[in-house]
Structure formats: C-alpha cells, structure tokens
Amino acid sequence: MSEGAGEAIIHVRDLTVGFGAVDVIDGLSLDVRRGEVLGLVGGSGAGKSVLMRTIIGLLRQRRGKIEVFGCDVGGMRAGERRAIERRWGVLFQHGALFSALSVRQNVQFPMREYLNLSRRLRDEIAIAKLEMVGLDADVCEKFPAQLSGGMIKRVALARALALDPEIVFLDEPTSGLDPIGAADFDELIRTLSRTLGLTVYMVTHDLDSLHAVCDRIAVLAAGQVIEDGPISTMLASDHPWIRSYFHGRRSRAANNGRI
Amino acid sequence: MDGSTGLAGDQLMTSAMPGGRVELRAQGAWTVERAADLEQSVGRALGASKAVRSVDIDMGAVARLDTYGAWLLERLVRDIAAIGGEARITGLAPRFHTLVGAIGRTNLAPPARIRHNPLVAALAVVGRATLEALLDLARFAQMTGALAVAFARIVARPWTFRLTSMVHHLDRVGWRALPIIVLITFLLGAIIAQQGIFHFRQFNAEFFVVDMLGVLVLREIGVLMVCVMVAGRSGSAYTAELGAMKMREEIDALRTMGLDPIAILVAPRIAALSLAVPILTFVGSIAALVGGGVVFWLYGGMAPEIFLSRLRDAITLDHFAIGLFKAPFMALVIGIVASVEGLAVAGSAESLGRRTTASVVKAIFLVILLDGLFAMFFAAIGK
Numbered sequence: 001m002s003e004g005a006g007e008a009i010i011h012v013r014d015l016t017v018g019f020g021a022v023d024v025i026d027g028l029s030l031d032v033r034r035g036e037v038l039g040l041v042g043g044s045g046a047g048k049s050v051l052m053r054t055i056i057g058l059l060r061q062r063r064g065k066i067e068v069f070g071c072d073v074g075g076m077r078a079g080e081r082r083a084i085e086r087r088w089g090v091l092f093q094h095g096a097l098f099s100a101l102s103v104r105q106n107v108q109f110p111m112r113e114y115l116n117l118s119r120r121l122r123d124e125i126a127i128a129k130l131e132m133v134g135l136d137a138d139v140c141e142k143f144p145a146q147l148s149g150g151m152i153k154r155v156a157l158a159r160a161l162a163l164d165p166e167i168v169f170l171d172e173p174t175s176g177l178d179p180i181g182a183a184d185f186d187e188l189i190r191t192l193s194r195t196l197g198l199t200v201y202m203v204t205h206d207l208d209s210l211h212a213v214c215d216r217i218a219v220l221a222a223g224q225v226i227e228d229g230p231i232s233t234m235l236a237s238d239h240p241w242i243r244s245y246f247h248g249r250r251s252r253a254a255n256n257g258r259i
Numbered sequence: 260m261d262g263s264t265g266l267a268g269d270q271l272m273t274s275a276m277p278g279g280r281v282e283l284r285a286q287g288a289w290t291v292e293r294a295a296d297l298e299q300s301v302g303r304a305l306g307a308s309k310a311v312r313s314v315d316i317d318m319g320a321v322a323r324l325d326t327y328g329a330w331l332l333e334r335l336v337r338d339i340a341a342i343g344g345e346a347r348i349t350g351l352a353p354r355f356h357t358l359v360g361a362i363g364r365t366n367l368a369p370p371a372r373i374r375h376n377p378l379v380a381a382l383a384v385v386g387r388a389t390l391e392a393l394l395d396l397a398r399f400a401q402m403t404g405a406l407a408v409a410f411a412r413i414v415a416r417p418w419t420f421r422l423t424s425m426v427h428h429l430d431r432v433g434w435r436a437l438p439i440i441v442l443i444t445f446l447l448g449a450i451i452a453q454q455g456i457f458h459f460r461q462f463n464a465e466f467f468v469v470d471m472l473g474v475l476v477l478r479e480i481g482v483l484m485v486c487v488m489v490a491g492r493s494g495s496a497y498t499a500e501l502g503a504m505k506m507r508e509e510i511d512a513l514r515t516m517g518l519d520p521i522a523i524l525v526a527p528r529i530a531a532l533s534l535a536v537p538i539l540t541f542v543g544s545i546a547a548l549v550g551g552g553v554v555f556w557l558y559g560g561m562a563p564e565i566f567l568s569r570l571r572d573a574i575t576l577d578h579f580a581i582g583l584f585k586a587p588f589m590a591l592v593i594g595i596v597a598s599v600e601g602l603a604v605a606g607s608a609e610s611l612g613r614r615t616t617a618s619v620v621k622a623i624f625l626v627i628l629l630d631g632l633f634a635m636f637f638a639a640i641g642k
Contacts, residue, residue: 099607116295121331128330128365137366145606164291164325195357196326 008067009034009167009199010055015064016223017047017054023062024050026223034166037193037200039210041245042220048203049093051220052169055201056090057081068167086114088167089160093175095152097144103130103155104140110162129158132195134188150181154188161192170202174209186212207246210234219245272300280313283335286320289328301331305338308346314339319350329355329362395621398599402521406529406595409522424527432493433535440488440539441546447484448476448547452554465559469566470573472551477578481544483630486589489536490622494597497528498618501601502611510602520602529594536590537583544582577642585633589626596622 010032017025024047032038042048053059055066057073066073071084097106107126111117117125127137133154144152153173160168173189174182186209193200193213204210210217210231217234219227219242227237234246271293275282283304289297308314316335321328332348339346351359375383413420455468501524504510513520548570555561561569600618604611 100609115291118295118298121294121298124334124365124367125327125330127367128326128362131365132326132361143607145610161326164327191361195361197354 007034008032009069010201011065011067011070012051012055013065015051015054015066016062017050017059018062023223025054025061027064028220028224030218030225030228032167032199032201033216034199035193035197036215037189037202037213039214039217040201040203040220041205041210041217043241046220047223048220049171052171052201052203056088056169057085086110086163087165088169089163089165090169091153091156091160091171091173093171095144095156097152097156097159099144101143102140103142103144103147106144106155107158107162109159114163125162126158129161130155132161132192133158134184149176150178150185153177153185157188161196164196165198167199167201170200170204172203172205174204174206179208182206183208183212189213270300271297272304274304274307276307276311279311280315281308281311283308283314283316284320285316285318285332286322288323289321289332290323290325291327294327294331297328297331301335304335305342308339308344309342311344314344314346316346316348317350318348318352318355321352321355324352324355324358326358326362329359330365332359333362333365395599398603399595402525402595402599405521406526409519409526412522413526419522421523421527424523425531428528428531429535431496432489432532433538436489436492436535436539437542439492440485440543443488444481444484444543444547445550447480448472448550449554451475451480451547452551453558456555456559465561466569468559469551469555469569473548473570473574474578476547476551477544477574477582479582479630479634481547482540482582482585482589483626484547485536485539485543485586486593486626487623489532489539489590490593490597490626491619493532493535494593494622495615495619497594497597498601498604498615499611501525501598502604502614505602505604506606506611521598525594525598529591529598532590532594533587536593537586540583540586544579581633581637581642585630588633589629592625592629593622596625 008031010030012028012030015025015028016023028051030051040048040051050059054061055068055073061074068084069087071080073081073084076084097103098109101109104123104126107129108122111122111125127140130137130139135151135154135158139147139151139155144155147155153176157168157170157173170189174185177185186206189200189202190213192198200213202209202214214231216228216230218225219234219239221241227234227239227242231246234242237243237246271287271289272283272285275284287293316332318324318332324332336346336348348359452468452472455471456465459465459468501510504524510520510524513523552563552566552570555566556563597618600614600621604614
C-alpha cells in the first residue's frame with residue numbers, strides 16, 4: 001500500500017523506439033512513482049501509445065533502458081517476464097475482451113492461467129471485481145458483443161485488475177464514453193487507485209480526466225517529455241503546444257473553478 | 260487447546276481457544292500469491308470456530324493485504340455469521356480500512372440460473388435449427404433479389420458497374436486459382452482412368468473406360484470438382500472479407516453515403532465468380548482428360564492418337580455444353596451463399612469463423628444439390 005511511496009516503479013531512460021526510418025520516441029526519459037496517477041498527453045501521433053506498448057513489452061526499443069519494479073524489461077528471459085507481467089494490468093483502448101468468452105470467463109482468465117484457485121473463490125473474486133468497477137453480478141454470463149461501450153471498458157478494467165496488479169496501464173480509458181460515463185469512470189479510477197494503492201499510467205486526451213484524476217501529467221511531443229508536473233505546472237507553462245492544449249477553447253470549461 | 264493451523268513456520272492464520280471463544284490470529288502476506296493457501300487456512304479457521312458464539316480475528320500482524328486477502332477475510336466473517344457466530348475484526352491497520360470496507364460491500368447474490376427442462380431444451384434446439392434453416396432460405400432469396408435489382412440498375416446505367424473491382428476479383432478467383440485447379444483435376448482424371456482400366460481389364464473393356472472418362476469429366480466431375488475447390492478457396496475468402504467489413508462498420512458507412520453495398524461489394528465479386536468458374540471448368544475438364552490420356556498411354560498401353568480418336572467417338576458436344584452450362588449457376592450459388600454469410604457476421608471473431616465455415620459447407624452442399632437437379636432436368640429433356 002503506502003510502503004515505498006515515491007520510489008520510481010517505472011524508470012525509463014534515453015528510450016528510442018522507431019519504425020523504419022522514423023524514430024517515434026527519441027531519447028525519452030520518464031519516471032512513474034509508486035502510488036501516483038500519471039496522465040500522459042500529447043498530440044495525435046506523438047507516440048503516447050507507442051511508449052505504453054514499449055513499456056509493456058509489445059514493441060521493442062532501439063536504444064535505452066526500461067525498468068519496471070527495478071527489473072530491466074528489455075533484457076529478461078521469458079520466465080522473468082511472466083512474473084513481471086503478473087504484476088501489471090492493461091486496459092486497451094477498445095477493451096480487447098475475448099469475444100468467445102463470457103464476462104465471468106474474461107475476468108477469470110488471468111486467474112485460471114496464473115493461480116490454482118478453487119472454483120468457488122474464482123467466482124467470488126470475479127463478482128467482487130465486477131462490483132468494484134461498478135457492475136452487477138448479472139453481467140457475468142453475458143458475452144462482450146452484448147455489452148455497451150462503457151460496460152466493455154468496465155469489464156476490461158476488472159480483467160486488468162484480476163490479479164491485483166501494482167500498476168495498471170490505461171490506454172484512453174474514457175474515449176468513446178459520454179461525459180457522464182467518463183466522469184464516473186474517472187471517479188472509479190480515483191477510488192480504485194486509493195483503495196488498492198494502485199499506480200496508474202494513463203494515456204488520455206480527456207482534459208476532465210487530467211483535472212479529476214491525475215496527480216502528475218507528462219506531456220509528450222517530438223518523441224520526448226517536454227513538460228512534467230501537476231496540473232498547475234501545465235497551466236503555468238508557456239510552451240506553445242501546452243498553452244494551446246490547456247488554455248484552448250475546449251479546456252476553459254474544464255479549467256473553470258479549479259485553478 | 261492451543262492448536263495452530265496453517266503451514267508450519269509459514270502460518271497465515273493460527274487459532275487459539277481461551278475460554279468460550281476463539282481467537283484467530285492472521286499474519287504474513289494476505290495476497291494473491293498465497294490465495295490458495297489462504298483459502299485453506301480460512302477454511303480451517305472456520306472449522307475451528309464451529310459451535311462458538313464469539314470469534315475475534317486479529318489482523319494486526321498482516322503485512323500486506325489485497326482484494327484476495329480482503330475477500331477471504333470477508334468470507335470468513337460471513338461464514339461465521341451464517342453458522343450463528345459473531346466475528347470481530349481487530350487490529351486492522353488503518354491503511355487497509357478502505358479496501359476491507361469496499362470488499363465488504365460485495366453482494367454475492369448468485370445470478371439466478373434458469374433451469375431448463377432437458378426435453379424442452381432439446382426441442383428448442385430442433386426448433387431453432389429449423390427456423391434458422393428457413394431463415395437461410397429467406398436470406399438466400401433476399402440476396403438473389405437484391406442482386407437482380409443491382410444488376411438491373413447496372414444494365415440501365417452501365418457506367419456505375421465497378422469494372423476495376425471485378426477485374427481485380429477475376430484475377431484473384433480466376434487466374435490465381437488456375438494452377439491448383441489444373442493440378443487437382445489432372446490428378447482426378449488420372450485416378451479415374453487408372454481405376455477404370457484396372458477393373459475393366461478383366462472384361463477386356465478398357466476401350467469403354469475412355470467413354471466413361473469423357474462423359475464423367477465433361478458432364479459432372481469437372482464442374483463439380485472446380486466448384487468444390489472454388490467454394491473452399493474463394494467463397495470462404497468472400498465471406499471473411501465481407502464479414503470483416505461488416506465488423507468494422509464499413510458496410511454501414513457505405514449505406515449512410517447512399518450507396519448500395521450489394522451493388523458495390525457483392526455484384527463485382529459475383530460477376531467475377533460467374534466468369535471465372537466456367538473458364539476454370541473448361542480448363543479443369545481439359546486437364547482431367549489430359550491426365551486420363553497420360554494414364555492410358557503409360558499404364559493402359561494406349562497410344563495418344565487412339566485415345567483421342569476413341570474420345571472423339573465417345574463424347575458429343577452436348578456433354579461438354581451441359582458441363583459448361585451448369586458452371587455459372589453454380590458460381591452464382593457459391594457467390595450468393597458467401598455474401599449472405601459474410602453480411603450475417605456479428606461482432607465477435609467467433610462469429611466470423613462460424614460464418615466462414617457455414618459458407619463453405621452450405622455452398623458445397625447446394626452445388627451438389629443443384630447438380631442433382633440439373634441431372635434430373637437433362638434426363639427429362641432427353642439429353
């Protein structure tokens with residue numbers, strides 16, 4: 001829970017990731033501290049998703065070092081990787097629920113793979129997780145095709161949390177949700193991060209989320225982190241892109257009464 | 260009694276019974292890694308708490324707690340309550356309070372399972388399958404109608420026909436299918452000839468095997484084999500393509516632009532198939548005859564000239580024409596089935612797989628059924 005608060009749980013140094021002739025991430029350094037909610041913003045194509053996918057090992061870096069839980073993610077063997085992967089959960093942008101499995105089976109999938117639990121405990125934990133993300137036990141036997149967009153995200157979050165990870169990676173968690181649903185989801189992430197002591201790494205475009213949830217914001221541009229700090233730092237920054245992002249027309253309503 | 264439970268030296272929960280109550284002491288890491296051990300410890304603790312009014316659970320020595328540990332603690336409290344006891348949690352570190360509180364709100368109301376009468380369930384399966392078969396028929400008719408409308412519009416305004424698309428598909432289902440079709444029909448012709456010669460030799464009737472080969476290949480086997488291959492090779496591709504487009508809402512996008520997906524996507528594909536299958540049938544039949552001829556020459560000891568002149572006597576233009584006549588109809592059936600199944604794909608990856616399988620199976624079934632109907636028709640008109 002609060003043990004070791006402030007230590008860097010994700011530690012990225014001089015990272016370069018590229019495709020073909022282009023380096024999308026170019027010499028980037030970033031620390032994520034235990035227990036914080038980090039929001040990552042940046043223009044479309046700035047490399048937010050690429051950075052996240054590199055950290056979780058779906059893409060390979062060209063240069064640089066990524067340490068998660070103090071282990072070098074790049075140079076580890078398959079067994080070590082699995083041990084690390086158990087300790088993080090990922091919510092993909094479109095949920096990525098397994099369409100052939102019911103909601104209950106989706107949430108239980110990581111448990112079945114990694115733990116040797118009784119069926120009763122698996123069922124109970126699945127229901128507890130689903131209720132934690134704000135769903136009823138009734139959805140258990142439904143299939144992903146029968147769920148709304150917001151429910152899919154919630155089930156996907158429950159699956160990401162199935163093994164009680166220490167870090168959750170959220171790729172645009174509120175995209176595709178209506179403002180009320182998005183606000184609920186922000187609230188949920190805030191509550192869960194406090195209740196479970198989670199470290200949250202969140203890629204987002206949602207200014208309301210940044211205000212409501214994030215302890216710290218990192219701005220990505222030209223393959224590097226150009227600014228990093230709480231929302232007040234962002235609002236005070238005079239970098240033109242950050243100014244237009246946080247002071248643009250769409251952001252005024254979000255800023256209202258919170259500065 | 261001062262019995263302790265849990266793994267020796269690594270206990271997660273120990274119990275003691277001073278006076279009329281039970282004291283449970285939890286310690287260590289109550290986390291997901293130990294979930295299976297924890298469940299056993301909690302089960303034993305519940306056993307120790309039977310027939311006792313008051314149970315104290317001391318959580319003071321628990322170093323780590325996550326949802327698994329919190330739930331098992333909650334379960335223990337609930338189970339003790341269920342057997343008439345009362346559990347008190349003491350010494351819980353303040354940092355765990357929110358988590359235990361959140362887990363405590365879990366409502367385990369088991370989802371109401373509707374029990375089905377097995378007989379009714381079996382009948383329901385039959386009923387659903389029947390309905391599905393009828394619906395299939397309806398969908399087939401609907402697609403045929405939609406295609407007819409689309410082609411009627413194209414005849415009225417020929418410049419709206421997607422010629423480039425059709426040529427592209429003709430390349431895929433026709434030209435690129437040639438090597439495999441030629442290979443398979445060549446082998447088939449060779450096998451028919453070899454078997455015929457082997458068995459007819461006893462009656463000194465090898466000559467008639469040429470008749471059999473010619474009629475069989477040109478009338479039936481050539482077109483059937485090509486259609487089975489095309490259904491497996493191109494029909495499945497059509498279904499998968501259209502299904503993926505359906506899943507990604509491309510079909511809906513076309514509709515909202517006021518365009519008819521049948522005219523744009525299905526018509527060029529079916530036109531390409533209707534052109535390709537007769538050509539493939541022709542080439543395939545020739546390959547089968549060549550394959551038969553080669554076997555007659557090498558295995559049956561019949562010179563190619565004799566084989567050819569015998570073949571010329573045995574077959575008429577009718578046999579050849581009937582085979583080719585059937586081909587476009589069969590192509591139409593394959594194309595329509597593939598399109599119907601493709602457009603019926605729903606959201607999931609599983610649905611795409613099921614529809615693609617259904618497309619191939621139904622297309623092959625219908626092709627053989629159609630061939631039977633044609634055989635009856637041609638017999639009736641005396642050809």
